[in-house]
Amino acid sequence: MAEKAKVAFYWCASCGGCEEAVVDLAEDILQVVDKAEIVFWPVAMDFKREDVESLKDEEILVTFINGAVRTSEQEEMVRLLRKKSKILIAFGSCAYTGGVPGLANSYSREEILSFYYKDGDTVFNPDNKRPTPHFIEGNFAFEIPEFYERVYAVDQVVDVDYYIPGCAPTRKVVKNSIDALFSSQIPPKGSVLGASSRSLCSECPLNETKPEKIYLKSFKRIDKSQPESDKCLLIQGYPCLGPVTRGGCEALCVKANYPCTGCFGPVDGVKDYGAKAISFLSSIIDSIDEKEIEKIIDEGLSNPLAIVYRYSLPKSLIFDTKIKKNGG
C-alpha cells in the first residue's frame, strides 16, 4: 500500500469494554498501525471533531463504531463519520443490536430521569434540580446533549457495512475482522465479521453430550442450582442460548461453567435474535398441555423476554425502526 489507509474509532453509549478489546490486541495492534493511519480515536489519540469535519467525504477507509445511540451528540457524530467513511462497521453488541444499554427501551426517559434525580434511595434534591440540555445560569449557558426517549443500534441511524459481534468482541474476533478487511477478498456488504457462521454449539466442548433432540420438563435457574461442568447446560435445564447464538467466542462462558447469554447475536439469516431464541426455547418444552407449559415457563423462565433480549432489544420487531427527529 503506497499510502496508508485511514482508519477511525469512535464510541457512543458504551462501557469502554470494546476499547479495552482493541487494547488487548497489544502487539497485534502494531500490525494494524503498520497498515493504517489512525485519523480519529478519541480514546487514544489527539484528534478532534474538527479534524474529522475537515476530511473529504469518504476519505476514511474504515470507521469502527462501538456503543449504541442514545443522545443527540452520539447521533451527530455517527452521521458525520458515516459521511466521511467508505466503510462503517458496527463494533460489538451495543452498536450491532443495541446491547445492554438497549434494555432501557422497556422504560421511558421520564422513568429513568425521575429515579436518578428525584426518587432514588440516596437522592437528596430539595431544590428539585434536573440535568437540562440547555441550562442557563446568569449570563452563561450550559449545553449537555439531549437524552433521547430510546436507544438505537447504529444501523437504525445510518447505513452500516459490516458488523463485529460480541460483548465485548474477543481478541481473536477483532484480529480476524481486521485480517478480513485488509485481505484481497472484501466480504459482501452486511456481513458479520470475525466470528463463525455456525452456532455456538458447533464449537462448544460440551457439544458431544448434547443429544439430537432436547425435551425439557422444567427450566433451571442458576440462582438456586449449580451446573454440572461436564454435561450440556441445556439438557441440564439451563436456558443456554448456544443453539441460536453465533459462534466465534470459543465458548468462553461455557468453559467457566456458565450458560451462554447470547452476546454474539443471531446466526446468518436471523433478524430478530430474541424471537428466534424464544421460539427455540418454546420448542424444547416437553408438553402440549397449556397449563403445564405455563407452569414450566413460570417456574424457570418467568421473564423470558429478559433472557432472550439481553443484548438486542432495540433490534426486536417492536423497536426495529429508523431514528426519527429528536430521537423520538
Added chain:
Amino acid sequence: MEHKITIDPITRLEGHGKIEIFLDEKGNVEKAFLVVPELRGFEIFVKGKPAEDMPIITPRICGVCPTAHHMASTKALDDLYKTQPPSPAKKLREMLYNMFMLEDHALHVYVLGGPDFIVGPKAKKSERNVLGVIQKVGLEVGKKVISMRREIRELMTLLAGKVIHPAWGVPGGVTRGIKKDEKENFVKVAEKGVEFALFTLKVFKDIVLSNKEYVDLILSDAYTHRTYYMGLVDENKKLNFYDGKIRVVDPDGKEYALFDVRNYRDHIAEHVENWTYIKFPFLKKVGWKGFVDGKDSGVYSVAPLARLNACDGISTPKAQEAYEEFYKNLGGKPVHHTLANHWARVVEMIYAAERFLELAKDPEITSDNIRKIPTETPTVGIGVVEAPRGTLIHHYETNEKGYITKANLIVATQNNSARISMSIDKAARNLIKEGKYDEGILNMIEMAFRAYDPCHACGTHSLPGNIPVLINIRNKDGKIIETIKNFE
C-alpha cells in the same frame, strides 16, 4: 467582560466529561464545573430481570472495571439470598479480584497517570505517553508491562469466562474452580506479579521521589483538599479490596464512621445539579455544603489515597513497608495531596500482588467446594467492593421469585465527583487571574483530573495516556475569541 471557557477533554464528543469555567467581570474565576454529558439508566432497566442476571448485566456499566461490578453484584446476591460462599469460593473470588486490581492499577501507572511523572510533568505532550515511558524506562520494561497484563488477563479468562465481561459469580459461590494442574500457573504469575509491583515501586522512587521538583508538585497547595476519606477495611481495620466494613475518616484522620454496607443509606446521599448528568455523593450526616472542603462539608473522597487514609495499615509485609514509607515521607496521616494518589496506587499494587500470591498458594484454592446453594427466599441484598476507582455499592430488591423490583448503585468514580470538581476549580483559580492565563492551566487541570483515574475519562485507559485539551474562550455571545490547545 464575562467569559465562558470550555475545556474539552478528548472525551467531550465521546460523552464522558468536559469542564466549564465561568469568569467574573474582572476576569477571575467565578465557578468551574465538571460536566458529564451521559446517562444510561441501569438502575431502571434492570427492573424485572432475574436477580442472578445482575452480575452479567451490571459489568456493562464499565468495560474497564467489569470485574468490580461483577463482584459487587455477586456479593449483593449473597446478601439477597441470605447465604455465604464456602471458604474456597470466597478465596477464589478474592484472588480473581486482586488479580484484576493488580493489572488495572498497572495500566494506570504505566499508561495513564504515570507518564505525568515518569516522563515528567514538563515534558512535551508528544512524549507524555506510554511510548515516552518506554523510552525512559527501556523497551524491556515496556514488554514486561504488556506481558504481565496479558498473563493475568488470560488467567482471569480461564477462571471467570471472559475478562470483558465475566460470567462466573452466583449467589453463594462461583461456577468454576481451579483444577489442581492449573494451580501452578496461578502461583507462577502471582510471584511474577509481586516482583513486578516491587519493581514498579522502585521505578516510582527512582524517577519521582528522587526529584525535588516532582515532590514539591505533589505537596503543593494547588493539589490539596482537606476532605473526608472512605474505604473498605477488614476486621483489623486493615486495607481490603474484596470485603469488610466501610470506614470513613475525617480531615484530621480520625475515624468518623465504621459501618456495614447494609446501612449505606444512613451515611451516603447524592446531590443533584442541573448542568451535569452525574450526581455528587456526600456524607449525609455532615450535609451538603457545596463544593468546599473541611470538616463541615460532607464532601468525601475514595480510591487509592482515600483507602490508605481510611485504613490502619496493610496485612501483607511488603505493602505494609511501602505504606509506612509513604506516610513517613508525606508528613503522616492523613495525606490530603491529590497527586499522592499515584504513589498510593503503587502501594496498592504491591498489596494486590501479595494477596494474589497468598491466595494462589492457599491449599483450599483447588477445592471443589465452591458453592453453597441458596435455599432462602430473596428480599433485599446489598454488596460492596473497592473498585480501583473507589467504593462501589450495589443494592437490589426483588419479589419472592428473585426478580428485581428496585436497584440502587453508588458507582466508584461518582464518589469522587465533588472533589474532582473542586480540584478543577482550584487549579483554575490558581491559574486564571484577571483574565490572564497561560497554557499551564491545561497541564495543571489535566493532572488534577487524571490523578483520580476517573472513569468518565476511562477513555484514557489506552495508548498515549494524555488527555488532549482544547480551551475555547468565548465572549458572552458565545463567539470564540481565542483557542488554546495542548496538541498539534
